[in-house]
Amino acid sequence: MPSRSHLSAFVIHRSHLSAFVIHSSFVLRISSFPGPPRPSGTIPHWSAKVAKEAKAYAANTWWFSWLGHAAEMKGLIDNLGYTTLEEEPPTKASAIAAAPGRFVWYSLSHGGTDKNDRFVCLCFGRWDNDLLYPKDLPADLHYTLVFLNGCTSASGDGGAFANAFGAEAYVGWLHSIDNPVAKGFAVYFMEALKGHKTVGQAVTAAVNKFPVGSLAYQQVVFSIKILRGANVVVDLSPETP
Amino acid sequence: MKAIRMLCTLVSCLVVPLGMAFLSEGGSPPISDEAAIAAYAKAAKALQIEQDGEKPIVSKAEARTSEFTTRVGSVRKVRSRVLSVDVDACSGKIVSVQNEQAWERSNARAKTALEEGKGNGPTRTPKQVIDAAENYCRTLGQNLTPDLGFRLMGYDNKQGMWSLGWARYVNGYVFDEEGISIHIEDQTGDLVLYSNWVTQIACNTDVRVPKDKALAIARDYMSKILPKLVQNQPFKFDQVEEPELWIVYVNDFFKRVEARVEAWVEGTAPPEQLLPSPEELVPPRARLVYTIRFNFWYIGKERVNINREGRATIWVDAANGEIVGGLM
Numbered sequence: 001m002p003s004r005s006h007l008s009a010f011v012i013h014r015s016h017l018s019a020f021v022i023h024s025s026f027v028l029r030i031s032s033f034p035g036p037p038r039p040s041g042t043i044p045h046w047s048a049k050v051a052k053e054a055k056a057y058a059a060n061t062w063w064f065s066w067l068g069h070a071a072e073m074k075g076l077i078d079n080l081g082y083t084t085l086e087e088e089p090p091t092k093a094s095a096i097a098a099a100p101g102r103f104v105w106y107s108l109s110h111g112g113t114d115k116n117d118r119f120v121c122l123c124f125g126r127w128d129n130d131l132l133y134p135k136d137l138p139a140d141l142h143y144t145l146v147f148l149n150g151c152t153s154a155s156g157d158g159g160a161f162a163n164a165f166g167a168e169a170y171v172g173w174l175h176s177i178d179n180p181v182a183k184g185f186a187v188y189f190m191e192a193l194k195g196h197k198t199v200g201q202a203v204t205a206a207v208n209k210f211p212v213g214s215l216a217y218q219q220v221v222f223s224i225k226i227l228r229g230a231n232v233v234v235d236l237s238p239e240t241p
Numbered sequence: 242m243k244a245i246r247m248l249c250t251l252v253s254c255l256v257v258p259l260g261m262a263f264l265s266e267g268g269s270p271p272i273s274d275e276a277a278i279a280a281y282a283k284a285a286k287a288l289q290i291e292q293d294g295e296k297p298i299v300s301k302a303e304a305r306t307s308e309f310t311t312r313v314g315s316v317r318k319v320r321s322r323v324l325s326v327d328v329d330a331c332s333g334k335i336v337s338v339q340n341e342q343a344w345e346r347s348n349a350r351a352k353t354a355l356e357e358g359k360g361n362g363p364t365r366t367p368k369q370v371i372d373a374a375e376n377y378c379r380t381l382g383q384n385l386t387p388d389l390g391f392r393l394m395g396y397d398n399k400q401g402m403w404s405l406g407w408a409r410y411v412n413g414y415v416f417d418e419e420g421i422s423i424h425i426e427d428q429t430g431d432l433v434l435y436s437n438w439v440t441q442i443a444c445n446t447d448v449r450v451p452k453d454k455a456l457a458i459a460r461d462y463m464s465k466i467l468p469k470l471v472q473n474q475p476f477k478f479d480q481v482e483e484p485e486l487w488i489v490y491v492n493d494f495f496k497r498v499e500a501r502v503e504a505w506v507e508g509t510a511p512p513e514q515l516l517p518s519p520e521e522l523v524p525p526r527a528r529l530v531y532t533i534r535f536n537f538w539y540i541g542k543e544r545v546n547i548n549r550e551g552r553a554t555i556w557v558d559a560a561n562g563e564i565v566g567g568l569m
Binding site for chain 2: 067110151176178179180181183184201204205208209210211212213214215216217
């Protein structure tokens with residue numbers, strides 16, 4: 001359930017210009033987690049990225065509903081200056097093998113939950129049977145952006161995934177989300193990162209692309225969460241004059 | 242046989258782009274570059290944006306989708322450094338405007354306010370904001386007629402921006418995917434973002450199927466399709482929330498899912514499925530439906546104690562009980 005403070009954001013009226021009161025403003029929930037531990041003396045990630053080919057990863061496991069989504073996301077991430085590996089569908093093994101040496105991770109998948117409906121793993125594989133836990137990821141990952149586009153990925157062990165990826169910025173969902181909404185949001189979000197926008201700005205821009213007040217809009221506003229890194233810039237493409 | 246296949250491929254190659262281009266309201270040929278730029282100029286004038294000689298770039302016709310990804314038309318995108326305008330590729334109607342300067346300004350002001358620990362509005366009354374929004378709608382070519390119901394308004398102090406939404410109603414039923422959104426900068430009153438999904442598409446609103454029958458149809462369908470989706474693993478599902486009568490674009494979602502699951506099981510997923518299906522190339526159809534939502538859970542092959550939780554919404558046509566699509 002959305003928090004009370006969040007609910008108070010909305011003033012819903014069907015009769016035009018009826019009297020209403022503006023409650024406290026709605027804000028996208030942005031909490032600050034401490035950043036991932038970094039070994040001292042390493043090259044700043046930005047220098048590393050610009051010095052070498054910047055690699056990224058885009059995967060789509062919900063093959064039955066959105067064929068081609070991984071390719072679509074690859075195009076958008078490439079447009080940010082990365083070289084993106086796409087997988088549709090990925091397996092647990094292929095995803096783990098692909099994880100090292102990349103800076104952006106995007107995956108559309110089920111979020112596996114425990115008995116208490118807490119997010120604990122990603123469901124990869126042909127029938128979602130390859131369960132990927134934070135502990136499965138290789139050590140020493142240093143991602144600029146991780147977006148686990150699956151139900152509840154910003155709840156439960158979302159923070160553990162953020163740590164395992166060494167993520168500067170981590171975006172996920174607090175609740176279950178309809179597939180078309182998740183897919184649409186991802187496209188808007190990656191597009192909005194262009195132009196050296198911060199993750200926070202891109203999330204806001206993506207939310208604003210949905211019809212205000214619609215079912216999809218309410219799902220997104222109530223559920224999208226930046227666990228960390230709202231001020232991170234992901235776009236590596238050259239500055240436009 | 243091979244020749245026929247080649248002919249089909251050739252026809253589909255021609256039909257797909259042409260179909261997309263002609264998909265929009267009216268089905269007339271796409272508007273010219275000049276007409277698209279004229280619409281851009283109209284938007285610039287409405288927003289009082291100086292064009293300072295920069296020639297905007299015009300895209301080819303691109304598909305436009307609804308919030309639930311039904312292809313509802315095509316647009317030509319006109320872009321400059323200061324303004325982005327999407328124009329309906331057939332009617333020339335302005336369907337989206339983004340004021341890049343106001344967006345940047347709003348972001349910068351919000352950042353400064355955050356850094357200095359200051360408040361960030363609002364400085365305007367809701368009435369002032371609504372008046373401004375209505376005025377922008379009018380000047381961009383969309384009057385807020387009585388069938389457009391005011392739906393939601395909010396102020397985001399992190400962005401210093403107001404958000405307003407209207408939805409189209411047909412005989413009192415909401416058409417969730419058709420509406421107007423406006424975002425207005427609080428400090429200046431400038432329009433930041435305008436999006437218009439409203440069409441004239443007709444919709445029959447007869448209700449001939451009682452709610453109980455619609456529920457039974459949806460439950461029956463869930464019990465048939467879920468074993469396929471979860472590969473006959475143990476599952477359960479519950480209906481959640483009261484069914485509501487809404488108007489939607491028919492999306493035949495579950496028909497496509499079933500076809501793809503079967504193809505996958507047989508290992509014959511054809512590459513043609515990556516292309517839009519013929520149904521997606523016809524103008525969208527609107528129906529009054531019962532939206533019936535389910536949650537489902539399944540365990541998966543590994544038999545570990547992990548749920549795969551899913552949600553599915555089934556749309557049952559209120560006039561004839563047909564399942565015309567849904568979400569998952």
